[in-house]
Amino acid sequence: MVMKRALRYILVSTLSIFFTLIAVGIIYIVADTHSRIQVQEGETYSSAQVEELVDEAKAEGQKSVLDSIKESLEEGNTIISVLKSLYPEYIVVAANSKYNFVPINDSLPKNSFDINNLQEDENGIYSYVVDGQVVSRKGIDVSSHQGDIDWEAVAADGVEFVFVRAVYRGYGTGKIVVDEKCIENIEGAQAAGLDVGVYVFSQAISQAEVLEEASTVLNLLDGYTLQLPIVFDVEKVSDSEARTNSLTVEDRTALTITFLEAVQNAGYDSMIYHNTEMGAMLLDFTQLTDYKKWFAGYNKEFYWPYEFDIWQYSETGSVNGINGNVDLDIWLAQ
Secondary structure: OHHHHHHHHHHHHHHHHHHHHOOOOOOOOOOOOOOEEEEEOOEEEEHHHHHHHHHHHHHHHHHHHHHHHHHHHHOOOOHHHHHHHHOOOEEEEEEOOEEEEEEOOOOOOEOOOOHHHEEEOOOOOEEEEEOOEEOEEEEEEEOHHHOOOOHHHHHHOOOOEEEEEEEEEOOOOOOEEEOOOHHHHHHHHHHOOOEEEEEEEEOOOOHHHHHHHHHHHHHHOOOOOOOOOEEEEEOOOOOOOOHHHHOOHHHHHHHHHHHHHHHHHOOOOEEEEEEHHHHHHHOOHHHOOOOEEEEEOOOOOOOOOEOOOEEEEEEEEOOOOOOOOEEEEEEEOO
């Protein structure tokens, strides 16, 4: 009887571990009603006994996982962060009033970002440190929303690069507009010694419109030299009436490529700006491996598996020379 209880305990414990390791998955053991399952010479279990043990182990394993989830949530972790930890083989995206599980594409190049190398100072500024050496650059991106900027003060605060909004298109009307502060910001930033790139906020829904966006920024930059790329800022607008809502993944990817190729053909470097939802669900990244990436994600627990060059990690940052909030970026050495 003692031996039987010991074997029962071992079997329950083993099955419990099994179920814990596979989270809340289910293992079914199917046996003929007349079969006997040999555990050890002289000790056997019927199908009914095994099913009872499985049920016990399943309940214990599920409770262990649920307790772990409960503890994680009580520590302040969000539901989506818990889901991310439970399903590391997926990109978990909260979008369209649900959680979307997008399989990570093993064929796409991955980044080598190590969260342990990320350091944050008292002002919330990130740097990436390897073997005691900072291998990243501090940057910001600005538009007319930032108003008048003291670029000398920005440079003195350690900012090394900036992306300036050049052109944007209305998500409702489709009207294309040149940012009123674009040229002033380019000239001021370059005079202060910053490397400068520009971005175009696109809401194009046709090849003609995306080429219009490209030609507008190229004409605007005539006579100016950039140190950094022209960025195609492709975003999903949180408005049910947004004109780009009807675009398919294929449409959006084709428009993106058209813009990037147009600016490259004009002699400029190009780059794509995207967030998690855009990169995982709304663009076909298998067609975009040749282009640089600027990833937007405002969580220190970095969550993006694929290659990227720049990380926009805050939209509420602060630097000297700018009144109010500003987007903060970190450019990692390649």
